[in-house]
Amino acid sequence: MNPRLSALHPYPFEKLRQLMAQAPVPPADLAPINLSIGEPKHATPAFIVDAMKNAMAGLSVYPPTKGDPALRGAISHWIAQRYGIAPPNxxxxILPALGSREALFAFAQTVIDPAAGSLVICPNPFYQIYEGAALLAGAQPWFINAQENLNFGYDWKAVPVDVWQRTRLLFVCSPGNPAGNVMALDDWKTLFALADEYGFVIASDECYSEIYFKEADRPLGGLQAASLLGRTDFRGLMCFSSLSKRSNVPGMRSGFVAGDAALIKQFLLYRTYHGSAISAVVSQASVAAWGDETHVVENRRLYREKFEALVPLxxxxxxxxxxxxSFYLWAKTPYSDLDFARDLYGATAVTVLPGSFLAREAHGVNPGANRIRIALVAPKEQCLQAAHRIARFMEKH
Incomplete structure (x- = not known):
């Protein structure tokens, strides 16, 4: 076996299962409500389902690794319209991908030299795929802690020079998981300058980009930031996005990678061997999804209503x-997040994710400690019921 596999940590939800096994059995009259997993629960739009049904003839052909030209064109058009920039070539x-998770992991394998003592800078808390991708590529993750006083952003200037010198890849996530913070143009300006100076690549995870609350206040994206700063070739930048949360199709596994043409070329070479092509069935459904915004506006409305109901409570x-x-609440707990999540489930049958499961201890602290992530993915009525149960639990504790 690959010895690097032994370096991988258990996934947060495996830790959560073990923790919940220690919890008291919840009252029998309370239906379980799971708000721990960021899996969209809103209905998949019918027109996407219909597009997939109408494309079944595509099962009889091998899909091209580079993706269907029509899909690449639809993605390019969507990027241009969404971010107000010239369409990427x-x-x-552009490369279609089997969702952003697959692409984020695979991309690290193409840009890291395992013999060079490479570092991969990861936000902390973070999506665990970043860490696993770094370790299995032969690099070591270096965690930069989110700071509440910076809107859960990062003090990039505090990273030591010797760390930057060894960095080959930097992961960012905007809107962030779990805090939902969005990187500003000044953040991008700082990171681009550092990438130019030290020669690392930026991988920008933007899978939550379409879950926001004001139609006139859309989150800034990496390609958009690059364009605004005159980096129209997107040098050193790869952005990852997905239909999963935007269009409520997590099981379709459809997303894309866009950015630096030189990086795309090498990533395509890797994928030729890796075997990550999107079938014609999924491609046609994806073209339909990227081409429609009405269902995305409605999706945001449903999330906004849940936040309006729950945040005041x-x-x-x-x-x-x-x-x-994003669709998360990043909440403080009055005592240990692990104990709180366990006690909450035992008393209320509501499952949330301990924040420390999403982070590592770095520089003397675990920035997820004494926090929980609440995913507002269930229907509004269930989310509101969960909030009332949490409120009663807090009143007793």
């Missing part, structure tokens, strides 16, 4: 606020 700057109890974007 669909032939050289939970703010005085868990010191929770609206995020900039």
């Amino acid at each position: 669909p032939d050289t700057q 939970l703010r005085p109890l868990l010191n929770v606020e609206w995020p900039d974007a």
Whole structure:
């Protein structure tokens, strides 16, 4: 076996299963409500389902690794419209992917030299795929802690020079998981300057980009930031996005990678061997999804209603606020997040994710400690019921 596999940590939800096994059995009259997993529960739009049904003839052909030209064109058009920039070249700057998770992991394998003592800078808390991708590529993750006083952003200037010198890849997530914070243009300007100076690549995870609350206040994206700063070739930048949360199709496994043409070329070479092509069935459904915004506006409305209902209830109890974007609440707990999540489930049958499961201890602290992530993915009625149960639990504790 690959000895690097032994370096991987258990996934957060495996830790959660073990923790919940220690919890008291919840009252029998309370139906379980799971708000721990960021899996969209809103209905998949019918027109996407219909597009997939109408494309079944595509099962009889091997899909091209580079992706269907029509899909690459649809993605390029969507990027241009969404971010107000010139459309990326669909032939050289875009690759369809089997969701952003697959692409984020695979991309690290193409840009890391395992013999060079490479570092991969990861936000902390973070999506565990970043860490696993770094370790299995032969690099070591270096964690930069989110700071509440920076809107859960990062003090990039505090990273030591010797760390930057060994860095080959930097992961960012905006809107962030779990805090929902959005990177500003100044953050991008700082990172681009550092990438130019030290020669690392930026991988920008933007899978939550379409879950926001004001139609006129859309989160800034990496390609958009690069364009605004005159980096129209997107050098050193790869952005990853997905239909899963935007269009409520997590099981379809459809997303894209877009950015630096030189990086795309090498990633395509890797994928030729890796075997990560999107079938014609999924491609046609994806073209339909990227081409429609009405269902995405409606999706945001459903999330906004849940935040409007829950934040006033939970703010005085868990010191929770609206995020900039995404469908998570990043709430403080009055005592250990692990104990709180276990006790909450035992008393209320509501499952949340301990924040420390999403982070590592780095520089003397675990920035997820004494926090929980609440995913507002269930229907509004269930989320509201969960909030009332949490409120009663807090009143007793």
